[in-house]
Amino acid sequence: MNSGIAYAALAYTLWGLFPIYFKQLQAVPPSEVLVHRIVWTLALVVALLMAMRRWSWLPAALRQPRWMAAFAVSAALLALNWLTYVWAVTSGHVVEASLGYFINPLFSALLGVTLLRERLRTAQWSALALAAVGVGWLTVDAGHLPWIALLLGSSFAVYGLLRKVATLGSLEGLTLETLLLAPVALLAFAWWTYRGDAVFPSSDAGTNALLLLSGPLTALTLLLFAAGARRITLTTLGLLQYISPTLQFALGVWVYREPFDAGRLVGFGLIWTALALYSAEGLWRRREAARVAG
Secondary structure: OHHHHHHHHHHHHHHHHHHHHHHOOOOOOHHHHHHHHHHHHHHHHHHHHHHHOOOOHHHHHHOOHHHHHHHHHHHHHHHHHHHHHHHHHHOOOHHHHHHHHHOHHHHHHHHHHHOOOOOOOHHHHHHHHHHHHHHHHHHHHHOOOOHHHHHHHHHHHHHHHHHHOOOOOHHHHHHHHHHHHHHHHHHHHHHHHHHOOOOOOOOOHHHHHHHHHHHHHHHHHHHHHHHHHOOOOHHHHHHHOOHHHHHHHHHHHHHOOOOOOHHHHHHHHHHHHHHHHHHHHHHHHHHHHHHHHO
């Protein structure tokens, strides 16, 4: 449990600082950044598995259609989340990206109700309703749905659920996901290179280095997250999740000076209140259960 908390907290801290990293790649199209994240992540995890001689799982996985289907879905969600996030950061939407990860625990709660047939208590339903009001307010205030936040929050909630119940370990699961994504990524990069549109290799050594390091950095955070998720409860994971959007929000508002007027403050405030209610209710229930069991 303690190691799981440490793994997850470190993963969320690194994710919270990701805007600093990807802001340095604004000259690279987000789709090409995505390709490099996939390819270099795969290169790293394959090297790790070769060093550890841990390949016995792969033939068994390839013979299991249900495993492959589940990991194909998680791989697609991972790619969608990565692409959306990189585009948001490089396009000046760090604050809205942070909102996506603020509401991620509430999406996880909805998944619990709809897919796992969990029953929410009154306070939890109230938190979800309050968050819905907050999203509605932001929609009216901006004139459009906060689609970046909704897409990031929902895609990562489903991904987290799939990794929570995955039959493979964190390293093996990430390897299979990137193996499934790599053929499409390599074909896309080959096409861009043929057309002369690829940025890599760049004349700027710093850009080349950042693209090459995107794989190891991505793999490290995902492995830490997966290792933490398998060791702790979804409630604890949801509480630790606030580390990442808090850091992202701070960077967006105070470092990158993105607009955050009174209208957005009201919407965010409603969602923050919903999260506080949801988290406080969960903590109270856990303490009551521990008291009764003790």
